[in-house]
Amino acid sequence: MIMDAKVTLPSDTEIVITRTFDAPREVVFAVWTTPEYVRRWWTSPDAPLIVCEIDLRVGGRWRYVSRNAAGVELGWYGSYLEIDPPRRLVSTEGFEGGSGAEAITELVLTENDARTTMIITVRCPTREHRDDLISSGTEVGLNRSLRRIDALLQPTPTKEYS
Amino acid sequence: MARAATTSDVFNAVAEPCRREIVQALAVRERSVGDLAQELELSQPVVSKHLAVLRAVDLVDSRTDGRHRIYRLVPSALLPMEEWLDGFRHLWRKRLERFDAVLVELRSESAEEGG
Numbered sequence: 001m002i003m004d005a006k007v008t009l010p011s012d013t014e015i016v017i018t019r020t021f022d023a024p025r026e027v028v029f030a031v032w033t034t035p036e037y038v039r040r041w042w043t044s045p046d047a048p049l050i051v052c053e054i055d056l057r058v059g060g061r062w063r064y065v066s067r068n069a070a071g072v073e074l075g076w077y078g079s080y081l082e083i084d085p086p087r088r089l090v091s092t093e094g095f096e097g098g099s100g101a102e103a104i105t106e107l108v109l110t111e112n113d114a115r116t117t118m119i120i121t122v123r124c125p126t127r128e129h130r131d132d133l134i135s136s137g138t139e140v141g142l143n144r145s146l147r148r149i150d151a152l153l154q155p156t157p158t159k160e161y162s
Numbered sequence: 163m164a165r166a167a168t169t170s171d172v173f174n175a176v177a178e179p180c181r182r183e184i185v186q187a188l189a190v191r192e193r194s195v196g197d198l199a200q201e202l203e204l205s206q207p208v209v210s211k212h213l214a215v216l217r218a219v220d221l222v223d224s225r226t227d228g229r230h231r232i233y234r235l236v237p238s239a240l241l242p243m244e245e246w247l248d249g250f251r252h253l254w255r256k257r258l259e260r261f262d263a264v265l266v267e268l269r270s271e272s273a274e275e276g277g
Contacts, residue, residue, distance in 0.1 A: 007254055031268070134247060
């Protein structure tokens with residue numbers, strides 16, 4: 001069982017995220033698709049969602065916009081292609097300010113012994129799109145790297161790497 | 163847009179599916195060209211060509227064992243890729259930890275209602 005999210009790149013255009021939850025899949029599906037809950041997990045509390053719209057119908061649109069303390073807004077949007085609660089949800093996903101190209105995200109939930117395994121497969125139109133998507137996640141990684149660099153620049157008595 | 167040369171860095175070197183298979187095979191144990199060719203069902207010249215690319219980015223090195231040249235993986239060369247993926251992985255780990263926290267709360271709420 002995977003209780004920590006696992007991220008793999010099975011091909012040049014795909015990203016797969018897997019995690020298991022100690023909950024039935026009806027509840028997992030509801031937490032994925034209900035704005036009240038999505039607001040609590042999509043972004044961290046330092047960049048809360050100021051927009052969280054979900055029109056859960058085939059062809060319906062979804063849109064999330066976060067804003068951090070500095071006023072920086074990030075927006076995600078798309079539409080629903082297939083809805084089969086609580087097993088499967090297929091939607092498109094774009095990034096506001098991005099190229100306009102959209103990835104197709106498939107959420108698959110399987111339940112075993114009251115535990116639900118979530119498999120999110122993101123299929124991108126091109127390798128470049130996939131790489132951009134991963135690099136956008138490095139906003140977080142970048143901040144951590146900058147902190148590491150800051151730490152390295154602090155004059156400390158510890159031994160330096162040569 | 164022109165694509166970067168395959169030997170420019172480790173990202174481009176492993177963008178090719180055959181080379182990824184070679185990397186995976188070498189991750190298990192070191193092997194000769196013939197060994198790899200047989201395992202991956204490729205011709206020896208094709209394997210040699212891919213190995214040359216992987217060597218150029220220092221992802222693979224080799225030693226000689228009698229008449230054979232044995233190739234092995236240099237895992238540390240994959241570090242830049244790991245770091246690249248790290249931010250995205252961290253984002254989703256945190257996101258799904260928060261998701262889990264919502265589930266835990268819902269479970270305790272329903273337990274209270276039920277009990």
